[in-house]
Amino acid sequence: MKKLLIFLVALAVIAGVLIGAGRKEGGKDVFEIVMVVKLEGVAWFDNMRLGIQEFNDAFDEVNAYQIGADTADPAAQVALVEDLIAKGVDAILVVPNDPESLVPAFKKANDAGILTFTHEASTQRQVGYDVEAFDNFAFGRHMMDVLAEWCGEKGEWVPFVGHLTSVTHNEWVDGEIAQAKDKYPGLKQVTSRIEEQENTQIAYEKTLELIKTYPNLKAIMGSAMSTQPGAAQAIEEKGLVGKMASFGTGLPSVTGDYILSGASQSFHFWVPADAGYVTAYVALQSLKGIEVKEGDNLGKPGYESITIQYNDAGIPVIYGSAWVDVNIDNLDDWKNPDGSWKL
Amino acid sequence: MNTANGSKTFFQHLGGWIKPRTRIMAPFFTLIILAVFFGVVTDSFLTLRNLENIAEQASLLAILATGVTLVLLLGEIDLSFANVATLIGMIMAILADKEYNVALVLPICVFTALAVGLVNGYITSYVRVPSFMATLAMYQIAYGIAHYASHAIPIFTVPEVFSTLGNKNLGFIPWVVIVAIVIMGGTHFVLKYTRFGRYVYMTGGNREAARVSGVNTRMVVTVVFIIAGFTAGFGGMIGIGRLGVAYDNSLNARLIDGIAAVVLGGTSLTGGEGSILNTVIGVLIWTSLGIGLNLMNISIYIRDLVRGVILLLALVFNILVQRSVQVED
Numbered sequence: 001m002k003k004l005l006i007f008l009v010a011l012a013v014i015a016g017v018l019i020g021a022g023r024k025e026g027g028k029d030v031f032e033i034v035m036v037v038k039l040e041g042v043a044w045f046d047n048m049r050l051g052i053q054e055f056n057d058a059f060d061e062v063n064a065y066q067i068g069a070d071t072a073d074p075a076a077q078v079a080l081v082e083d084l085i086a087k088g089v090d091a092i093l094v095v096p097n098d099p100e101s102l103v104p105a106f107k108k109a110n111d112a113g114i115l116t117f118t119h120e121a122s123t124q125r126q127v128g129y130d131v132e133a134f135d136n137f138a139f140g141r142h143m144m145d146v147l148a149e150w151c152g153e154k155g156e157w158v159p160f161v162g163h164l165t166s167v168t169h170n171e172w173v174d175g176e177i178a179q180a181k182d183k184y185p186g187l188k189q190v191t192s193r194i195e196e197q198e199n200t201q202i203a204y205e206k207t208l209e210l211i212k213t214y215p216n217l218k219a220i221m222g223s224a225m226s227t228q229p230g231a232a233q234a235i236e237e238k239g240l241v242g243k244m245a246s247f248g249t250g251l252p253s254v255t256g257d258y259i260l261s262g263a264s265q266s267f268h269f270w271v272p273a274d275a276g277y278v279t280a281y282v283a284l285q286s287l288k289g290i291e292v293k294e295g296d297n298l299g300k301p302g303y304e305s306i307t308i309q310y311n312d313a314g315i316p317v318i319y320g321s322a323w324v325d326v327n328i329d330n331l332d333d334w335k336n337p338d339g340s341w342k343l
Numbered sequence: 344m345n346t347a348n349g350s351k352t353f354f355q356h357l358g359g360w361i362k363p364r365t366r367i368m369a370p371f372f373t374l375i376i377l378a379v380f381f382g383v384v385t386d387s388f389l390t391l392r393n394l395e396n397i398a399e400q401a402s403l404l405a406i407l408a409t410g411v412t413l414v415l416l417l418g419e420i421d422l423s424f425a426n427v428a429t430l431i432g433m434i435m436a437i438l439a440d441k442e443y444n445v446a447l448v449l450p451i452c453v454f455t456a457l458a459v460g461l462v463n464g465y466i467t468s469y470v471r472v473p474s475f476m477a478t479l480a481m482y483q484i485a486y487g488i489a490h491y492a493s494h495a496i497p498i499f500t501v502p503e504v505f506s507t508l509g510n511k512n513l514g515f516i517p518w519v520v521i522v523a524i525v526i527m528g529g530t531h532f533v534l535k536y537t538r539f540g541r542y543v544y545m546t547g548g549n550r551e552a553a554r555v556s557g558v559n560t561r562m563v564v565t566v567v568f569i570i571a572g573f574t575a576g577f578g579g580m581i582g583i584g585r586l587g588v589a590y591d592n593s594l595n596a597r598l599i600d601g602i603a604a605v606v607l608g609g610t611s612l613t614g615g616e617g618s619i620l621n622t623v624i625g626v627l628i629w630t631s632l633g634i635g636l637n638l639m640n641i642s643i644y645i646r647d648l649v650r651g652v653i654l655l656l657a658l659v660f661n662i663l664v665q666r667s668v669q670v671e672d
Contacts, residue, residue: 007659078585080637
């Protein structure tokens with residue numbers, strides 16, 4: 001019995017401390033806008049939190065914050081959305097792990113008078129708007145421009161995709177091929193799209209095979225984050241830096257070192273913080289009853305003049321042109337003072 | 344303490360009522376403490392809407408945990424139930440995608456779930472592979488089949504009826520809550536009022552003694568695993584129905600949730616002690632904990648730590664309460 005009493009007293013103390021810590025400062029609670037990300041604890045969504053935080057600080061009438069599960073699990077994400085419905089927030093923003101599984105929860109939210117929005121889910125149903133950093137086809141065309149410029153608009157290149165079933169990757173490659181066809185007759189795509197299964201090791205091995213088969217190969221164009229590190233590694237090992245290079249999507253932390261070695265000449269991404277900010281801004285406008293229209297400026301670079309297209313479900317999808325190009329000239333912008341990468 | 348006529352005080356009465364029920368009262372107090380705590384630190388935990396949310400989220404876990412409870416009552420363990428749930432849900436989605444009628448899909452899925460349970464039970468009780476290893480193998484096999492059958496591509500078709508059971512309400516009560524009550528109620532009845540139920544407790548309490556007194560313990564173990572296969576499979580069908588899409592790993596993370604909930608409820612890992620009521624409370628504790636921490640909006644970087652510490656505290660509390668009562672006796 002004594003042990004139990006001691007335990008209970010200790011428990012009360014812990015509870016008291018937690019209550020003190022858990023109490024949030026009251027006051028600001030006009031519009032509660034919550035971003036639910038795919039998963040927490042990774043650099044991409046840590047960066048997005050900065051954007052949500054900035055948005056929260058920028059508008060007095062807003063209480064905005066970000067949550068997420070610790071695994072990229074569709075079921076966990078649905079549960080988080082349901083918790084927010086129970087909490088009675090004003091708007092729920094989601095970067096879906098799986099757009100389809102969110103539809104019933106979104107419907108429940110809408111029935112409860114809560115507005116719903118998504119980012120990175122252009123096929124989403126049951127939302128006010130979906131926000132995309134850019135049109136995938138246009139992004140592909142842009143990446144091809146960068147590749148073509150480096151190799152003097154002529155030479156052999158190969159596109160990689162993560163999976164042949166990956167919609168986004170294939171849309172990018174469609175854009176790249178269209179741009180090459182329209183503007184760069186000197187470029188030659190030597191083989192159809194290579195699948196690297198989102199695996200750096202496979203990207204590396206496939207690149208070695210390609211170098212053997214096509215000795216004049218100038219460029220690898222990656223779609224998955226994993227392509228450039230694998231391809232660039234192969235280029236370095238074969239001593240082809242300067243003669244051949246990798247291009248495509250990437251992040252400073254993943255591809256930065258290969259920019260320094262020259263095996264990668266550029267990489268592209270969009271800034272999660274800005275995407276989060278803009279999605280929250282669209283939610284705020286909707287909560288105020290202001291319609292977001294084609295050509296609007298949503299307050300972040302690349303979203304100064306948005307376009308809107310309607311998806312198959314009739315949902316307006318907002319497109320920016322918010323890609324970021326990183327090469328040897330601006331790589332240092334993405335470094336923290338302590339030498340680590342920002343993203 | 345004695346009053347003039349020698350009758351007991353109110354507290355002695357209360358103590359006398361609680362003592363034989365400590366296995367259920369300790370987790371119940373934990374639940375109350377958590378509810379009060381979250382009620383104080385958040386504005387929305389003790390709202391009607393959130394209580395419905397807790398009930399709804401707890402119900403799916405409760406269906407899965409029903410089978411786990413029975414298995415733990417035997418002193419066995421089932422590591423496969425979450426992956427089996429995913430597998431059966433996946434089979435349901437694949438068949439629905441091929442436009443099979445639900446009148447055919449349902450029996451196929453239920454039969455497969457029962458068959459999986461039979462294999463678990465048979466291997467454990469007759470072949471005498473420890474259930475830890477037998478169900479660990481089934482854990483791999485269930486995932487392996489789901490992975491192979493889907494090639495890791497999600498399947499977006501589920502039968503309407505399971506989408507309804509997972510998402511819709513009957514009046515203001517979510518269907519999934521009703522299903523959980525029916526399944527748990529039925530299991531509670533069997534455990535409490537049938538001969539088979541008594542055999543389960545006897546087998547779990549002391550297998551040798553049960554066998555000597557004429558209980559076919561192997562059969563009991565096998566049947567319990569078959570029931571666990573059913574609750575896993577049916578829970579999986581509702582879980583996938585709720586999501587509207589089947590991945591090869593949709594519900595696999597429920598493994599830890601299910602076992603944690605049952606043990607938090609006070610059911611013993613070594614068998615013979617516990618009940619479905621314990622699991623009801625355990626499931627509510629575990630779900631409340633998850634939702635409460637979400638509503639508190641504490642940083643993801645310390646949430647796991649907090650959840651782990653609270654889990655540990657709750658388990659210690661359970662044990663201390665039970666032990667303090669035993670010592671006084």
